[in-house]
Every structure is written in C-alpha cells, then in structure tokens.
Amino acid sequence: MNRLIPVRTLADILPRYRGTPVESLLAYQNLGAPHAPHDKAELLIGMCMDNRKHLRIPENFAFIIRAGGGNLRYSEFKVSYAIAIGGVSAIALLGHTNCGMVNLMSRREQFIAGLVQRGGWDREWAEQHFTQFSPMFEIGNEVDFVLSEAKRLRLRYPKILVAPLMYRVEDNLLYQLREDGPEPQAETESR
C-alpha cells in the first residue's frame, strides 16, 4: 500500500493542513512558492540530521530540531520551548527515505570500527556505546515511525497541529502521509 500522498499543486494539500503553516511548508518546498516575509516563527520542523536534505524555506519561518531519524523523544524540552516561547502553532515531522537510523544493527561493525579509527575510541568503549544507545535511536520503518511519533506528540501537545510528512531524498520533495482512523482536526480527504 502506498501511503505517500504527493503535493504537485495546492489542491493536493490535505484539507486539514490548508490555511496552516504546514501548507506554507509544502508550498515552499514542493511548489516553489515565493518566500513571504515572516516576522516570527510559525512552525517547528523536526527532521533527521542526514546531510542529503535541504529545505527551501524563508528566514524566520520555522524552528528546526534535527536529530537522528527525526526522533523528538529526546528533545522534548526544545519542543516545549518552541511552543511556549517561540509561539509555533504546528509541528511538521519529517521522516525521510533511506534513513540511516533504520536497521542500525546492520551497521554495528561499521559504527564500532569507524569510531575506533576516526574518533580515537577504544574498541570496548565503542562496543558498549553502540549496545547502550542503538536501541534508543533505532526507528524501525521510516513511515511507521513518523506516524507513531505524530500520535505521541498529539497526545503530549493537544492544541498543536502535528503533521507527519516524508522527505524523499530521491526528489527532495515532501509527501503527505495517509493515516488510519480518525484524527484530531481531521476532515474528509478530497481524494
């Protein structure tokens, strides 16, 4: 099942995102919308630290928290700050294709050897480091992870619009995600 909903025109944007900063993000990234002036941040973007991703957004538009896999579970204070002090009304959670935080165990040896060779660590420390932290940062499947993170954040911040999106590194475009079941603020999809 293809759960990605492309945005090629403004009409493709799901009703629940229209008139919100998520619509602006999709228009900037996918539709080449001209950069409007923003005198304050409107959106918090959570995204992976991966180097292949580049956002086409104007100054002042968004707070951005970058963490492996776009995992905000260990950045909660920063999320709260962006809402409470920064005044953002929405969170866009960006998973991406080909994410290195998927199936970390397959890169265990590469991680340990790299940390020894390039980071100057003892092998035993590097092994312990991987064993201790890789379960915290493993995200499983990119799409499932971003959907479950969105659900968690909606419970945590019930007044904030949370949009799970996917960034395809193949075309540098954002895709909306089909979600199961009823959601807060959900409206009928137009397609």
Ligand SMILES: [Zn+2]
């Ligand atoms: Zn990633």
